[in-house]
Amino acid sequence: MTADSETATVLVVDDERDVAELYATWLGMRHDVRSANSGESALEAVDESVDVVFLDRQMPGVSGDDVLDGIRERDLDCRIVMVTAVDPGFDIVEMPFDDYLTKPVTRADLYETVEEMLVRDAYxxxxxxxxxxxxxxxxxxxxxxxxxxxxxxxxxxxxxxxxxxxxxxxxxxxxxxxxxxxxxxxxxx
Structure with a gap:
């Protein structure tokens, strides 16, 4: 992780291309950004260089929940933020993510969350x-x-x-x- 610098490697995962592009554009002003539009492509794009993943929970095929499990099974040291329009259920208690954002998400939400995730990683x-x-x-x-x-x-x-x-x-x-x-x-x- 890059806790000492302000630039992070961020992976944005959302099956809605417009949303993924918007988040990537916003985050790209401060960070190195990758994006993926499916669970399958997310699992291909994530590696040990990724610091923060913004992960849409509701995707067809390989869901965000499945991607979350796949990342944790690979024991990658990244912070994962679930991002969804669906109100969270009580099932989130056992899910191995670091934070949860409910859409709509603003540019400030994304910036603040990346900063918070980098700080948390130092602990x-x-x-x-x-x-x-x-x-x-x-x-x-x-x-x-x-x-x-x-x-x-x-x-x-x-x-x-x-x-x-x-x-x-x-x-x-x-x-x-x-x-x-x-x-x-x-x-x-």
């Missing part, structure tokens, strides 16, 4: 999992009413997982700060 795996799960929780809260959330065990599960991952992340940050403080004392700083 260790535990903190990345916390951010991904917190994103899923926030997505559900934005798209569902309180009664729907309360009625689904998946929402309660994601809430518990966010709390658990936050405790772990806080502990990890504390350990890093303790290490930095000890190192500073050792080096005479």
């Amino acid at each position: 260790d795996e535990q903190i990345q999992r916390y951010f991904a799960m917190a994103s899923k929780k926030a997505t559900l809260e934005a798209e569902k009413n309180a009664a729907e959330l309360d009625a689904h065990d998946e929402y309660h599960e994601v809430t518990q997982r966010v709390e658990s991952l936050k405790r772990t992340a806080d502990q990890t940050i504390g350990e890093i700060q303790d290490f930095e403080a000890a190192f500073g004392e050792f080096s005479g700083s």
